[in-house]
């Protein structure tokens with residue numbers, strides 16, 4: 001994948017729009033954040049909207065994320081619809097007024113008005129799909145704070161305090177209020 005080919009001049013977008021699809025086999029687009037387990041495949045359509053560009057399409061890949069609790073890498077499939085409006089920077093003030101109109105389903109990104117960086121748009125959509133809290137599974141047991149054992153795989157003999165539980169403090173409150 002040559003990223004330069006994904007920098008598209010605004011003036012090169014024909015009136016009927018432009019289809020762009022690409023495969024990023026090694027995940028170069030997000031390499032600085034996460035490794036990929038599957039190629040990034042994206043297919044987008046660029047359409048001029050006055051001086052703005054509407055980008056619609058789809059991106060698929062599978063990231064490898066580290067679990068916040070047990071630190072194991074786990075596969076995280078990404079299948080995102082892309083629905084982005086690129087606004088030229090010069091129209092920022094106008095946009096502020098328009099943004100009040102319901103554009104819930106449309107993300108607005110700014111660009112220089114000349115070059116549509118499809119690679120950056122796709123990259124951002126992938127990163128937005130990553131949750132704040134990354135867990136390999138909802139009930140990941142994490143690591144034992146004393147011996148470091150991955151408690152999903154083994155149990156250990158350490159005495160465990162329940163202070164990690166979000167309910168522990170609640171229990172205390174209930175007890176003291178009696």
Ligand SMILES: [Zn+2]
Nearest residue numbers: 067070136140
């Ligand atoms: Zn985990």
Ligand SMILES: [Zn+2]
Nearest residue numbers: 144147156158
């Ligand atoms: Zn332990």
